[in-house]
Amino acid sequence: MSSENKTIDQFYNYISQRSLMATRCNACGLIFLPPRRGCPKCGSSDVEWTQLKGTGELQTYTIIHIAPPQFQPLTPYAVGIVRLDEGPRLFGIIKDVQHKALKRGLRLTLGFEEQKQEKWPRWPRYHFVPEKR
Amino acid sequence: MAAGESKFGKLEGRYAREIFADAVDEAFEGSPKVDRRDIQALFVGQMSDYYEHQGHSGPIFAEWAGLENVPAFRLEGACASSGLALAAAIMAIGSGRFETVMVGGVEKMTHRSTADVTEILSTASDFPTEQWNGLTFPGAFALIANAHMDRYGTTEEQLARVAVKNHRCGALNPKAHMAKEVTLEQALSSRMIAYPLKLFDCSLISDGAAALILTSPEAAKKYTDTPVHIVGSGQASDTIGLWEREDLTGFLASRLAARRAYEMAGLKPRDIDVAEVHDCFTIAEIVAYEDLRLCGKGEGGRLIDEGATEIHGRIPVNTSGGLKSKGHPVGATGAGQVYEMYRQLLGEAGRMQVEGAETALCHNLGGSGATCAVHILRRGD
Numbered sequence: 001m002s003s004e005n006k007t008i009d010q011f012y013n014y015i016s017q018r019s020l021m022a023t024r025c026n027a028c029g030l031i032f033l034p035p036r037r038g039c040p041k042c043g044s045s046d047v048e049w050t051q052l053k054g055t056g057e058l059q060t061y062t063i064i065h066i067a068p069p070q071f072q073p074l075t076p077y078a079v080g081i082v083r084l085d086e087g088p089r090l091f092g093i094i095k096d097v098q099h100k101a102l103k104r105g106l107r108l109t110l111g112f113e114e115q116k117q118e119k120w121p122r123w124p125r126y127h128f129v130p131e132k133r
Numbered sequence: 134m135a136a137g138e139s140k141f142g143k144l145e146g147r148y149a150r151e152i153f154a155d156a157v158d159e160a161f162e163g164s165p166k167v168d169r170r171d172i173q174a175l176f177v178g179q180m181s182d183y184y185e186h187q188g189h190s191g192p193i194f195a196e197w198a199g200l201e202n203v204p205a206f207r208l209e210g211a212c213a214s215s216g217l218a219l220a221a222a223i224m225a226i227g228s229g230r231f232e233t234v235m236v237g238g239v240e241k242m243t244h245r246s247t248a249d250v251t252e253i254l255s256t257a258s259d260f261p262t263e264q265w266n267g268l269t270f271p272g273a274f275a276l277i278a279n280a281h282m283d284r285y286g287t288t289e290e291q292l293a294r295v296a297v298k299n300h301r302c303g304a305l306n307p308k309a310h311m312a313k314e315v316t317l318e319q320a321l322s323s324r325m326i327a328y329p330l331k332l333f334d335c336s337l338i339s340d341g342a343a344a345l346i347l348t349s350p351e352a353a354k355k356y357t358d359t360p361v362h363i364v365g366s367g368q369a370s371d372t373i374g375l376w377e378r379e380d381l382t383g384f385l386a387s388r389l390a391a392r393r394a395y396e397m398a399g400l401k402p403r404d405i406d407v408a409e410v411h412d413c414f415t416i417a418e419i420v421a422y423e424d425l426r427l428c429g430k431g432e433g434g435r436l437i438d439e440g441a442t443e444i445h446g447r448i449p450v451n452t453s454g455g456l457k458s459k460g461h462p463v464g465a466t467g468a469g470q471v472y473e474m475y476r477q478l479l480g481e482a483g484r485m486q487v488e489g490a491e492t493a494l495c496h497n498l499g500g501s502g503a504t505c506a507v508h509i510l511r512r513g514d
């Protein structure tokens with residue numbers, strides 16, 4: 001398979017299609033993010049896109065009170081590092097959660113935002129929300 | 134063989150190049166046998182063009198330092214920029230290409246709003262993931278703090294104790310930005326920036342510069358009777374994204390840079406008499422204790438509780454006040470740490486002096502740990 005589209009832009013193209021994709025190494029089986037054309041573990045270039053469920057566990061979090069100008073209207077907002085069920089981690093804003101309920105191990109799932117970005121880099125936004133039981 | 138430093142703080146109405154000239158002048162004043170014409174190259178660390186809308190700053194700093202037409206190399210590694218400049222200068226001398234060079238570090242930040250500075254600093258994190266999703270630097274270190282608290286039981290009070298200690302030291306430093314003591318109560322009740330990090334867990338937004346003059350061990354003899362030797366230089370990189378890393382309770386780049394510096398010096402952590410570590414946030418100092426092996430993994434909170442890192446403790450850390458109290462003009466910080474340790478090893482640190490200090494360590498971390506430079510200094514015999 002062509003290695004040409006193992007790019008950050010392609011990752012976001014998939015996000016705009018409401019799909020979380022990561023790169024998987026066919027040689028050693030590692031699933032990894034950010035996407036790259038070479039496996040960070042074994043160096044193989046036999047890498048292809050693979051669909052992730054978008055669910056995982058919160059590893060660590062914080063609540064941001066002071067933010068850059070474009071994020072200031074959202075403050076205070078929660079962000080965290082999520083270990084996805086397939087292995088790789090992902091960073092994102094966490095919405096629809098009581099800040100007091102944030103703790104390691106909290107189950108989260110990826111959500112997608114509809115708002116179109118006008119300016120470069122025009123990447124769509126995603127976020128995490130608590131997983132519904 | 135020489136070191137100078139500007140005042141750190143809010144230096145209103147002065148540009149980076151002018152502040153750098155202060156540091157350069159002090160370096161030359163302290164070493165009368167060195168002539169500006171002896172300097173063959175400049176290695177200068179500066180983080181961002183955005184603060185002053187000024188790129189291409191290497192030759193500007195050379196010009197304002199009075200170093201006519203020397204090759205000027207600007208290095209950028211976020212808050213470790215001048216740690217990298219020092220590492221590069223050591224390689225340049227070691228290679229035989231140059232004999233005597235200047236290492237500088239500069240940043241001018243306080244003329245910009247806190248929101249602007251927050252945004253400019255955030256450019257040192259990953260754009261497609263971290264910046265794009267609103268991560269700030271306090272936020273990044275808060276992710277580390279929460280992971281460390283969760284895993285090792287480190288407390289907000291222990292974090293605040295780092296601030297109290299460093300302000301107690303900084304109050305003794307005439308160059309410090311915020312040279313005053315703070316109480317544990319003040320630190321714990323300051324406003325939240327990124328949970329659990331409060332205002333007093335964060336280092337300062339400062340202006341400042343530092344300059345060092347380095348030469349080969351042979352040439353040093355003609356310039357000074359009291360050289361300080363750089364016996365270890367270690368550097369390492371890690372993923373730009375904090376979220377990519379397996380271990381969120383410490384910095385692999387710090388551990389690797391420290392190991393390389395200790396190995397080059399032939400020294401062990403217990404040989405260090407005094408250290409400046411990169412306390413951009415209080416949690417970063419606690420993590421640095423562990424990454425530099427001044428204590429075991431997870432024991433950083435206990436080390437601060439025991440008072441081991443106070444000026445008169447077993448292993449004094451950040452006797453200058455650190456980034457927390459002395460200030461954090463990001464590009465200047467690494468060279469500024471060396472300035473402080475140079476003074477310590479010469480016995481010229483005034484009220485901050487650690488008696489009998491012979492071996493010192495400087496730990497300079499870039500961003501959320503994608504870059505680290507560690508240097509070990511020893512007083513000449």
